[in-house]
Amino acid sequence: MLLVQAVVVKPGFVVDVAEVAEPVCGPGEVVIEVRRVQLSVTECMLMAGADVALSDQLARRLEDGPVQFGGHEFAGVIAEVGADVRGLEVGQRVTAVETLPCGTCAACRRSWASACVAPAIIGFTRPGALAERLVVPASAVVAVPDGVSLAAAAAIQPLAGAVHAHAALDVRPGESVLVLGGGVMGLLGVAVARHGNAGLVALSTHSPRKLELGGRFGADALIDAGSDVLAAVEELTGGIGFDVVVETAGGSADLGLAGLSTVELAAQAVRRGGRIAMVSVLDAHAPLPTGLLRSKSVTLIHPRSGAGDHACAATVFEHCFGLVQRNLVDPEALITHTVQGLDAIHEAMDITQHKSTYDAINPAQMELS
Ligand SMILES: [Zn+2]
DSSP states (O other): OOEEEEEEEETTTEEEEEEEEOOOOOTTEEEEEEEEEEOOHHHHHHHTTOOOTTHHHHHHHHTTSOEEOOOOEEEEEEEEEOTTOOSOOTTOEEEEOSEEOOSSSHHHHTTOGGGOSSOEEBTTTBOOSSBSEEEEEGGGEEEOOTTOOHHHHHTHHHHHHHHHHHHHHTOOTTOOEEEEOOSHHHHHHHHHHHHTTOSSEEEEESOHHHHHHHHHTTOSEEEETTSOHHHHHHHHHTTSOEEEEEEOSOBOGGGTOOBTHHHHHHHHHEEEEEEEEEOSOOOTTOOOOHHHHHHTTOEEEOOOSTTGGGTTSSHHHHHHHHHHHTTSOOGGGGOOOEEESGGGHHHHHHHHHTHHHHTOSSOOEEEOO
């Protein structure tokens, strides 16, 4: 049996690199040699044994021994093409959409792939790209166009998430957008609003460096989160508040996030009848300012991460590659830390889980030779 190196989680949530069976290319599938893989905060938390979404699934699988885990944001080169695959060839630079609808549940049979009750997720429910090679259905593969680096391609999934949030918010021409938080999702939210059809785009964050990046990514107004943000909101909007607020800063203080303060701020800064996208991941039972949201008739939207409702199709990824190719969005400007080889998994996890300590913006990327 041929073997490849891969990251595995062992019982007790011990993360290691081990040899696993080389992926076999079946009909309708391709094998991809991984060149770049970017960690996500969520998968690092899962691998470290944190109690977040999908953690019970991983815990159950660990009862049977080590689990190959992680790696849904990646780019590489096609190494093998299975039978019945059209339009893809060995050597082609590609990535893949991470969520794979089951194709047989009641939702899938009605072509509501986004409502699939049992989707497979690359790197979670099936082996992912924290490995030298992975096998994926050809239907999930998206070609990386010329002019887009593999580093940028490995960072495309969060951009797809920002595009999906923008679409879910139904931003109409000229509407004002306030983004709270200058991390990856905040900065990408600014860029997508700018190149969507927003009018005034404002960013509020604490870090001068992130404010500067926000300006480069297209924000018209930069608000120091330590200042009187609501006073700035009043001035910028003639006292009515923003049409749309994108909340990306809330979440666990252990991860350097803002707790619930930015959720309260979002409810205060949005106009009556406006919309808030909750991009941040809060505690499962976090209390919300429901009185204020109700009295202002605010619509609260929880966009899915990644390509969201479009997860079954490559369209959003291709759109994102277009934004990069036309130099409208530069994901590489956010890649602050790159480590070499799978053996650096612990370092990469540490950077990703302690971004403020490392002064990192993107999660760590891993370069595989
Ligand atoms: Zn399904």
